[in-house]
Amino acid sequence: SQKIEQNSEALNIQEGKTATLTCNYTNYSPAYLQWYRQDPGRGPVFLLLIRENEKEKRKERLKVTFDTTLKQSLFHITASQPADSATYLCALDLSTGGGNKLTFGTGTQLKVEL
């Protein structure tokens, strides 16, 4: 069965530093991988999608890498700010003909301190 692992411990970093979150998966070869942000009491919000043939994707201060050989994705937030504090979820995209089916990791809680 598919297994997705994210850092189970919270990640605390100082404002201005780069945060790096890890997502490892086994027993699957996803066509896509997605990253979401979730704040307490709210639903996840989509951040980035990266395809299997893409090595890297950027959006403003966010960068995602995807290594299908290592079965790993790294999510970077540069110049981090306290407002970036949230739980970040990675999800494997099991696309079907009728839509896309996501399997989520457990999430990593990020706290950016002043």
Added chain:
Amino acid sequence: EAGVAQSPRYKIIEKRQSVAFWCNPISGHATLYWYQQILGQGPKLLIQFQNNGVVDDSQLPKDRFSAERLKGVDSTLKIQPAKLEDSAVYLCASSPPRGLAGGYSYNEQFFGPGTRLTVL
């Protein structure tokens, strides 16, 4: 653009009672999903609809959970009877048809705020 709407936001019931959740997806989104998120875990897909047809319900506990999407728009998720382990946040999400214009990736999902269920 209005987001995914869910109600109620909170619900407290006793075990063996029944409960229903409602979801209104973003207009034009053909695919609708129900997820269960237990505290400290990621969302787990319960059921996926394409218009008013079920695409995947392999992880739905069908002895107690049921869902419908009449007319391919709104959806309801019901639990009857509830168990203590059903305490969780129930999230509804929708996604647009592939290739739909609008400036977003066609595979992203838009989530509602969720319903927090507590079973006592």
